[in-house]
Amino acid sequence: MQPVHVWIRSESRDTERRAPVVPADVPLLLDAGFEVTVEDSPQRIFETEEYAAAGAFVVGEGTWTEAPHDAYVLGIKELPDEPASLHHRHIYFAHAFKGQEDARATLERFRRGGGRLLDIEYLTDADGRRVVAFGYWAGYVGAALGVLHLAGRLDAPLAPMGKHELDAELEQAGKDGADQLLGLVTGARGRSGRGAQRALMTSGVPITRWDRQETRDLHKQALLGHDLLVNCVVTHTPTAPFVERADLDHERRLRVLADVTCDVTGPTNMLPVNTEITTWQEPVRRLHGGDPDHGSAPLEVIAIDNLPSLLPREASEGFSADLVPHLLGLAEGGGPSGPWRAAGKAFDEAIAALEAGS
Numbered sequence: 001m002q003p004v005h006v007w008i009r010s011e012s013r014d015t016e017r018r019a020p021v022v023p024a025d026v027p028l029l030l031d032a033g034f035e036v037t038v039e040d041s042p043q044r045i046f047e048t049e050e051y052a053a054a055g056a057f058v059v060g061e062g063t064w065t066e067a068p069h070d071a072y073v074l075g076i077k078e079l080p081d082e083p084a085s086l087h088h089r090h091i092y093f094a095h096a097f098k099g100q101e102d103a104r105a106t107l108e109r110f111r112r113g114g115g116r117l118l119d120i121e122y123l124t125d126a127d128g129r130r131v132v133a134f135g136y137w138a139g140y141v142g143a144a145l146g147v148l149h150l151a152g153r154l155d156a157p158l159a160p161m162g163k164h165e166l167d168a169e170l171e172q173a174g175k176d177g178a179d180q181l182l183g184l185v186t187g188a189r190g191r192s193g194r195g196a197q198r199a200l201m202t203s204g205v206p207i208t209r210w211d212r213q214e215t216r217d218l219h220k221q222a223l224l225g226h227d228l229l230v231n232c233v234v235t236h237t238p239t240a241p242f243v244e245r246a247d248l249d250h251e252r253r254l255r256v257l258a259d260v261t262c263d264v265t266g267p268t269n270m271l272p273v274n275t276e277i278t279t280w281q282e283p284v285r286r287l288h289g290g291d292p293d294h295g296s297a298p299l300e301v302i303a304i305d306n307l308p309s310l311l312p313r314e315a316s317e318g319f320s321a322d323l324v325p326h327l328l329g330l331a332e333g334g335g336p337s338g339p340w341r342a343a344g345k346a347f348d349e350a351i352a353a354l355e356a357g358s
Ligand SMILES: NC(=O)c1ccc[n+]([C@@H]2O[C@H](COP(=O)([O-])OP(=O)(O)OC[C@H]3O[C@@H](n4cnc5c(N)ncnc54)[C@H](O)[C@@H]3O)[C@@H](O)[C@H]2O)c1
Pocket: 133, 134, 135, 136, 138, 186, 187, 188, 189, 190, 191, 192, 193, 210, 211, 212, 213, 215, 232, 233, 234, 235, 239, 259, 260, 261, 262, 263, 304, 305, 306, 307, 308
């Protein structure tokens, strides 16, 4: 049987420093009989030499277009715009199955070339739960930015950093008084909710933890009694929003919304007072000026949709630890394991919808 060939491509987005498989995990694939090729990349947080030392075969940046036909081309973010036809099996986050911007163009490229997209977002277990995600570090960074902003320690533009640097800032913020803030994490039991709690703890911020049970009868006044709300909720059914326009004129302590979920335009936006993301260049946006006569402070939002890229090393390590066991599942005797079949089905459905013209 041909060995499974995983080809780790370079990322085309120039701010993207993460890697889907870290050098320390390469031997796990090699020991299972896989072939591992890695493209050189000056921006990746791990040196190419680390991959070579771990046993990967090194090739030039962007050479996946010439990879053997049977290779799985693995990345994190979008492919470059060329070539117009894609004939490999690609594994990455394409955001191409829900009618997003460019979704149609991406699917057309696969259809034209006869390739397949195994989107990491659609790698799910038998219960439909995602098996690989960056959520923990998204929550960690989202909560950290909220605390640092409230502590007057957030400088823009943001740039990728090491966890030790971020933690030093959080600890200093705590010593300077951030430990007097009140933090609320919604979706506290999920991946990003747990990451958010860990960051708040690093600053010594007392935490209120709410998940489904605690929000069933929403206690709005209690919610507004926190300085910082870190929203990590994932819901697919429209639910009573946490903060609406009418809440802003109320007496409240709430000053910063850190929206990790970033579902800012969807029907399940839990914070409809905001409908736009923020960026590394301008991480914070003012939503309401506040009214000191009525005890309401200005309200600001942080809604950055690529938070884990700010902690590229830790985000890559956690992601690789989750992904590699599933990559091994590409070689299972009866064909790729359940999550790969689920991702393949999502792709087939998207192509069928494209062909049906919907
Ligand atoms: N901003 C970024 O850079 C970034 C990066 C990665 C992921 N994300 C997003 O972060 C979000 C969180 O992902 P996750 O991996 O933590 O999801 P998860 O499924 O692990 O957790 C979601 C949590 O929300 C809870 N929840 C659902 N409805 C609720 C309600 N009405 N009230 C309170 N809690 C409720 C669930 O019980 C669960 O604990 C996702 O939308 C994901 O796309 C953002």
